[in-house]
Amino acid sequence: MGTVGAKDVPVLMSPDGLRIDGRREDEIRPIRIVAGALRQADGSAFVEWGHNKVMAAVYGPREVHPRHLQENHKAIVQCRYNMAAFSVDERKRPGLDRRSQEISKVIGEAFESVVFAEEFPRTSIDVYIEVLQANAGTRCAGLVAASVALADAGIPMVDLLPAVAVGKVAGEIVLDLKKEEDNYGEADLPMALVPQSGRLVLLQMEGHLTREELAKALDLGVQGCREVHAKMKEALRTRYAEGDGGAA
Ligand code: UDP
Numbered sequence: 277m278g279t280v281g282a283k284d285v286p287v288l289m290s291p292d293g294l295r296i297d298g299r300r301e302d303e304i305r306p307i308r309i310v311a312g313a314l315r316q317a318d319g320s321a322f323v324e325w326g327h328n329k330v331m332a333a334v335y336g337p338r339e340v341h342p343r344h345l346q347e348n349h350k351a352i353v354q355c356r357y358n359m360a361a362f363s364v365d366e367r368k369r370p371g372l373d374r375r376s377q378e379i380s381k382v383i384g385e386a387f388e389s390v391v392f393a394e395e396f397p398r399t400s401i402d403v404y405i406e407v408l409q410a411n412a413g414t415r416c417a418g419l420v421a422a423s424v425a426l427a428d429a430g431i432p433m434v435d436l437l438p439a440v441a442v443g444k445v446a447g448e449i450v451l452d453l454k455k456e457e458d459n460y461g462e463a464d465l466p467m468a469l470v471p472q473s474g475r476l477v478l479l480q481m482e483g484h485l486t487r488e489e490l491a492k493a494l495d496l497g498v499q500g501c502r503e504v505h506a507k508m509k510e511a512l513r514t515r516y517a518e519g520d521g522g523a524a
Pocket of ligand 1: 368416
């Protein structure tokens with residue numbers, strides 16, 4: 277990676293418009309999705325997305341713990357996003373910090389808006405996301421893994437939920453930020469949507485964008501989500517074409 281200046285800030289955009297890893301502004305890092313990657317869970321998926329590696333497992337609908345969270349007319353979706361201590365360059369302190377709690381909450385809420393929860397009153401659908409290796413965009417990779425895992429578990433939903441982050445790097449609106457772009461870029465905007473309707477079910481933003489840049493970022497994000505959606509469907513098709521023999 278090229279660097280400039282005393283502070284070792286990497287060159288994020290080459291003069292001919294190539295990003296730090298050679299991608300154009302509208303290109304996603306390579307994605308590999310394996311549906312049904314675990315034997316013990318009701319549903320599972322493993323996602324490799326650039327240098328991110330994320331496992332998701334789904335259990336349920338099952339009894340609610342803790343009991344007082346139970347809802348009489350619908351299922352609740354409980355999500356736990358966790359980053360392994362070894363997932364990042366500098367060892368992360370194990371356990372749920374504020375960031376993990378926030379990500380668990382926004383992902384859980386995204387799924388609550390697409391799962392047919394009324395079909396399973398007084399139950400919980402438990403979603404576990406374990407980030408094994410992180411390189412920016414882990415909440416999106418986690419959401420994608422969990423969405424495929426929910427489908428693998430046979431949970432009825434409006435649709436799969438593709439997700440991707442868009443952002444602003446070296447003055448350009450770009451798709452799917454990697455670590456250096458996330459660290460040194462001007463804005464990071466993770467999003468997830470329902471493909472059929474285009475309804476956004478997760479949208480967060482760090483940094484600053486003008487109104488025009490935001491509109492452009494959202495368009496690019498929608499395009500990226502459609503690409504990710506195709507890969508999610510393909511993973512499920514592969515899994516069910518192979519039958520149980522395809523599982524871990
Ligand atoms: N990160 C890290 N340590 C942490 C949290 C994050 O090194 O405790 C890195 C990790 O690579 C992560 C990236 O910073 O993917 C961006 O984190 P952010 O909070 O923006 O969430 P993400 O982009 O992973 O959804």
